[in-house]
Amino acid sequence: MAAGTTMRSTVFGIDVWTQDAVEVLHGARAAATGRRLELQVEAAGEDGLAWPAEARQLGILREPGGRVVFTVEADPRTGYLLRGSAYGDHLLSADGLRLRCRPGEAPAPAWQRFLIAQVLPFAAAVNGLEVLHASAVELDGRAIALVGRSGAGKTSLALALCELGASFMADDVLAVELREHGLVGHPGTPLAGVAQGEQERMVETIGAAGPAPLTGVLCLERDERGPSRPRFEPIGDAAPLLSATFNLMLCDQRRLRRLLEVCALAAQGLVERVRVGADVGVERLAEAVLARLRDADR
Numbered sequence: 654m655a656a657g658t659t660m661r662s663t664v665f666g667i668d669v670w671t672q673d674a675v676e677v678l679h680g681a682r683a684a685a686t687g688r689r690l691e692l693q694v695e696a697a698g699e700d701g702l703a704w705p706a707e708a709r710q711l712g713i714l715r716e717p718g719g720r721v722v723f724t725v726e727a728d729p730r731t732g733y734l735l736r737g738s739a740y741g742d743h744l745l746s747a748d749g750l751r752l753r754c755r756p757g758e759a760p761a762p763a764w765q766r767f768l769i770a771q772v773l774p775f776a777a778a779v780n781g782l783e784v785l786h787a788s789a790v791e792l793d794g795r796a797i798a799l800v801g802r803s804g805a806g807k808t809s810l811a812l813a814l815c816e817l818g819a820s821f822m823a824d825d826v827l828a829v830e831l832r833e834h835g836l837v838g839h840p841g842t843p844l845a846g847v848a849q850g851e852q853e854r855m856v857e858t859i860g861a862a863g864p865a866p867l868t869g870v871l872c873l874e875r876d877e878r879g880p881s882r883p884r885f886e887p888i889g890d891a892a893p894l895l896s897a898t899f900n901l902m903l904c905d906q907r908r909l910r911r912l913l914e915v916c917a918l919a920a921q922g923l924v925e926r927v928r929v930g931a932d933v934g935v936e937r938l939a940e941a942v943l944a945r946l947r948d949a950d951r
Contacts, residue, residue, distance in 0.1 A: 702753060711726060800894075813939035868922045
């Protein structure tokens with residue numbers, strides 16, 4: 654990138670403008686949304702960004718052994734600080750319009766993964782979108798979210814659906830916008846969390862070109878005792894939708910109201926549990942899911 658030039662990458666419903674080459678943002682094809690975020694990447698160093706000592710801690714993520722992975726703090730005037738010893742300091746302004754990143758000791762792929770896995774979804778929530786822990790595909794102009802516990806195979810199913818004609822929308826975080834006539838899903842980064850070999854295999858389907866109406870949520874449950882043929886069951890309670898929220902740290906009344914509205918609107922579409930045995934191949938599962946989605950359209 655030439656000195657002094659800026660580049661836009663629209664991910665998670667926000668237009669990220671930066672003069673710095675951030676590799677994980679390359680290839681994003683989504684159209685601009687008008688939610689502008691200025692991203693500045695500063696030189697890595699031992700000294701963190703200036704931050705008020707009286708800031709309030711919103712959350713802390715630890716490894717099973719107790720080691721701190723990162724913390725999130727808030728100050729009403731300065732904004733939000735997402736800090737990890739390996740990932741560096743990421744300071745988001747209180748209005749969600751500016752982001753300063755000072756990488757830590759981790760190599761570029763690791764801190765950039767932190768940027769798109771935690772920091773930018775957090776910025777999307779500050780900018781008024783809801784963020785769900787979900788993979789997603791665009792099929793026939795509509796977004797389908799795939800939720801479930803970690804390791805359930807959400808991303809693998811999304812990739813398999815892409816081989817059947819869908820476009821990849823999100824691999825771990827789906828940004829959802831409340832609009833007058835329903836919900837809209839916004840593309841994330843193009844396969845940032847997927848192995849390089851998978852990216853090369855899926856090059857033609859990487860990155861949905863724009864937001865799409867969210868019309869379906871499938872909760873994937875894969876285990877040893879699951880059926881040998883995928884079984885689709887209506888979900889009769891709100892727990893799977895509410896528990897799919899990605900950001901549990903922003904919990905002001907406005908944000909909680911928005912989360913409830915998103916779940917209520919999502920429940921008006923196709924919301925089903927997909928139960929399947931652990932030994933059922935992902936290609937077979939994808940075919941069954943595609944058939945179910947087609948059937949629901951009739």
